[in-house]
Each structure stands twice: as structure tokens, then as C-alpha cells.
Amino acid sequence: MQGQIFTATRRVPQFREMSWLKLKRAVLVSADAEGGTKLNAFDNALLKAGIGNANLVKLSSVVPPDIEWLSEPPSFPLGSVIFVVLSHIESDAHGKKISAAVGVGLCRNEGGLIYEFSGECDGEEAMETVKRMVEEGFAVRNWKLSELKIAVAEHSVEKNGCALAGVVFFP
Amino acid sequence: MQGQIFTATRRVPQFREMSWLKLKRAVLVSADAEGGTKLNAFDNALLKAGIGNANLVKLSSVVPPDIEWLSEPPSFPLGSVIFVVLSHIESDAHGKKISAAVGVGLCRNEGGLIYEFSGECDGEEAMETVKRMVEEGFAVRNWKLSELKIAVAEHSVEKNGCALAGVVFFP
């Protein structure tokens, strides 16, 4: 990252206060589950991941600088509005293997990138895929990768299955 | 619900201020419409539902405690950013019946869950489906269902049709 992204050489307006919402903490989650319907399987996986009682809003997909990484989701009031980068797949194809992964590439404390992948494959393949995505994202930006975090879930579908992995942000 | 969800026995960090945005009021909406394109049919259904002039952000899908339920959407400034749990389906298959439903399960004033379903079926089937989803969501959490609210829309497609149902949250 080494300064390039902060030395704005383009002559564009620059505002101090550019955001409505400050992301301060983050946690990697992953889980898989069955359910009576695909949506319930998703819901059950969210519960296992510790974010089933939140109101999730999808984000795409950058880690701000100086994020504090938690080891698991904090407890929060029911229905809290929480921002997530979420990769998930649901399937009702009995016996099929499904996987979801997120890859977080970090550049020391300066921030980073998140890439999602999900598909009908094993967890190993999902991990490899997000790893390659992170590497390309960093190469394109000329950033130096100092840390790679991956969360992955693999599931063998019985009736209605879900695999999910994500990054959850907290204030 | 009976306290289980609030007695956090997991040793996790707990923050007082866990959300950027407070959801205070909510309203159930449903509508169906035709349009010149599928997106316009969706737009027209949003207008009929009273939220066509808002900037909608999708939420997934929990009712916080102590929500005030309104009988219809309040008027609001054009372009207001408003959070919704929205189920919708668009189709250009002439003569096809499409339906969308949301089911809201509540546990007295302690909060609840919202499930969405949409598909090529009649409204009755969509209602039954979200009802089952709510029941499973409550069973999985060991919550007691004290009230079930359902909003449903059914539409017979002429050219480009849309059916939508949702829960809209206001500050």
C-alpha cells in the first residue's frame, strides 16, 4: 500500500467527512446448517455464526484502516443493524457438496480487501479461489499483502443446506 | 423468548452501543402491478405500496423490541433512505400467476423475525410458506410465537408483472 492510495494525484474534490457510518470492529464468521426451507437453512447458519438475531446490511467489500479484529461476534441487542460482507450458498440437491468462503487481505494496519466466493465445490477449492482473488486485488492496486485471513464453510446437503462465510462489522 | 436470548452465557465482549441506526416504527406493505419493463413493474408496485419515492436499503430480517407498528407508510421526503425487508418477484410470462409474501412472527414486545418468499404460485401458497418459515425460525430459537402478521400480493402477469410484500422500517 505504501502510500500510493493516499497520495491522491488526481485533482478531485476532497472532503474530510466522507462517511455516515464508522466501522470500528470486525470478526470473521463461518457456519453451515440444514433447514426446513433454503431460507431457514440460511437463517440457521446465521444463528450458528452468531449473527442470526441481527438486521444485516450487505457491504462491498473493503476493510478500513485500524479495524480491531474480534475472535467472535459480540453480543448485541436483538435487531441491531449490522454491516456484513457475506458469501453464502443454499441448495436442495441431496448429497451435493456446497462451500462458501471469504478472503481478507490486509496491509499492516492500513486496511485491506475482502473477496467472496461460493459454489458447488469443497471448502479447499473455495479457499483457493478467494486466495487468488485477494492476490489479484492487491496486485491491481499495487498493495503489499501482509496478512491473509480466510473463513470457509463446507456442507453436504441433506434436504435444504446452507454454507456461509463472512466478515461482520461493528461500530 | 423468555429471557434465553438475553442471558448471554457465551463469554463474548458486550457493547452498549452496538448499532449505527435505530429502527423505531414499521409497517407491512403489499402490492402488485404491471409495467413497461420488469423494473418499471417493480417501481409501480413500490408506488402502490407507498414506498416508490424512497431510497430503499435491504435488511435481513429481524424485528427489534418495542417497534411501533403503523397501519400504512407515513409520508416522507422524496429520496429518504429507508430500510426494508422486501420480497418481490417480476415475470414476463403472460398468464402466469406470481406471488410474494412476508411473514412476521412476534413475541409480545420483545421482537421477532421476518421471513420472505416469492414464487410462481398463488397467494395462499406464499402465505403458507412464510408461516412455516416463521414457525421454524421460532422453534430453532426456542422462542414463543405470540403474534403472526402476514402481507401477501398475488398477480396474474399480462406483459410485465410484479408482486411484492415487505416490512418497511422508519426512524
Add this chain to the structure above:
Amino acid sequence: MQGQIFTATRRVPQFREMSWLKLKRAVLVSADAEGGTKLNAFDNALLKAGIGNANLVKLSSVVPPDIEWLSEPPSFPLGSVIFVVLSHIESDAHGKKISAAVGVGLCRNEGGLIYEFSGECDGEEAMETVKRMVEEGFAVRNWKLSELKIAVAEHSVEKNGCALAGVVFFP
């Protein structure tokens, strides 16, 4: 628009403070790119459009009154949460032409509507499509169209391609 939308004749509750977030500035963007995967192609197109280092939240799809239109995205801190109306398409079908467009219809300073379209077609067709969508959206609301802004991107897929167009909102 001419007042119709502001003279609420429906007897509904009316609140002064109806939004959590105020949208103040906006900019039209468009870009196309290749990438190692479809998601990387999307990421690369976002970078070219000047919003690749933001956390994007999807909005649907109204322009509030008195928006200041910028000529290009301002610089912002890495990972800023930014609201967008985004149309994008990814494809790995070699030689295929893909396009994405957004059309913004404005009624003087009173606000307006945004419509998205993307598909396997040339940019001309994507532009025509969003133009028709804007016209129908205005006709349905009985609004007068005073200005039409269109952003469009066209891309011929090599390996993994993306075309995107959008409206990005800033505080």
C-alpha cells in the same frame, strides 16, 4: 412534479425526521474491465470508476432534492461506507458484448429517479432501455422530466469481463 408529490392528501402520519442518513452529493460513473475472475473484473471496473476502495451499500433508486452533482468521485478514506445505485454485468463468454447503464431523470431541483439496466447487448441498446424506463417512471408519477443524465459502459468479453454504470451518493 409540480407539487403533486408534496401535497399529501392521504391521511397518513407525517414525521419531520424521516431518515437516518442525508444524501448531499452525487456523481455518475461508468467503467468496464477484465479480471482473473468475474468478481475481480467487477472490482477492477469499480477501481476504474473511482469507487473501488469504498464499502458500497446498494440503494434503490430515487434522487433527493437539491443534490449537488459532481463531475467525478471525490477522494475518500479507504473503506468509507458509500451508497450507490449500481448496474453491472459480468460474463466469461469470450467475444460476447455486455453493457450496463443507469438513467437519471431529474425535475429541476426537486429530485428524480434512477433506473438501471444491464444485459448482453451494445451500449446503445442499454441507453435506450434506461431512457424508456425513466420516461415511464415519470409518466406514472405525473412528473415533468427536465433533465436526463445517462451513464453507460460497453465491454467485449475476453476472459472475464465486467461493464458497470452507477450513481454514487456522498454526504
